[in-house]
Amino acid sequence: MKTEKTQGIQVRFKQAEQTRMFLSKNNILRTDLRIIRDKQFVYFPIKTVPKTLFKTKNTIMEKEFEKQKTKPKTYKDILKLPKQIQDTLPTSYDIIGDIILIKLPKNLQKYKKNIGESLLTVNKNIKVVCAIEAVTGELRTRNLEIIAGEQRTTTTHKEYNLTFDVDVQKTYFSPRLATERKHIASLVKPKETIVDMFAGVAPFSIIIASYAQPAIIYALDKNKEAIRYAKQNIRKNKLLDKIEAISMDAKDAPRMFKKMNVHADRIIMNLPFSAHLFFSQALQIAADPCSIHYYDILKEEKMDERLKYLEKIAKKNKATITYLETRKIKTYAPREFYIGIDIQATKKTCRCSSARLSG
């Protein structure tokens, strides 16, 4: 235990709280040292002798004070890396359930074990730390490596009082879309038929089914593992009568929904980079009118091009689309954004209006 001999003020118990408040308020109390209590007195470590309160020398004395154990604020406070390396440590990371996902640049790879351990030390609820690469491929999964903690990639994430079982390696899930999901749920009107075309473990479907009153939600995904988790999550959140999870390619949605004679009042298309390739299928399953929530990752200068492409597809499908709102949801890279576009589709000749960019 480390100690330091320094000046302290001795006061009786009765005056202790009043003295502590005075010393704190006047910035005289040393917060790096621990206050001492014995049977009769309390001793406060001080920076200087206050002139106003303590006239008798007896109350000021030298004492051996124990040093406070300072709690590290962030994982960076624990790591003692060379300054130029320390400066490149990521300031943010994602937390899914009790798993941290952190992107580490190449120069930090050899420190990954230390980084993982320090993240575990400061985040007491975290049990696993994974170094991640970018989400890639058709199924939007990612390569990752467990760098500290338990050897598992499965967890349970909580969002708006709902629970989501996720495998962070085999399925896509982003806690950063929580506000967006809740926003979409707030737009849903009672008795709507909804199609979540790229549902993953079904967070959009589950939040909508819980916070709005749709008639039915069809949650589609090509990733069998995602649908297995989606079904589990639907059951756990007691929404079996509201959501049907189906393992399938969204390309086949028009055929299936035609057979079922189902038309969607609302469609969620959360497949950044590729959603535009499925816009025709979305229009084919759309009711008249239909609200489409379209998500993409785009550089600002590519935005107009993508909107024109969607208008072309609408025209081919004899639909009219109106862009209601465009939101920047998060930054993906410099000048590149995760974008949400709210579209109104009707089955008339195309008179496409231009988008309004907000956020």
Ligand SMILES: C[S@@+](CC[C@H](N)C(=O)[O-])C[C@H]1O[C@@H](n2cnc3c(N)ncnc32)[C@H](O)[C@@H]1O
């Ligand atoms: C970006 S994730 C979104 C998941 C979910 N909507 C969410 O917000 O967490 C896209 C999902 O689309 C699925 N996917 C990709 N291509 C697909 C296709 N052709 N048909 C159906 N699902 C597909 C992936 O497996 C992945 O789960």
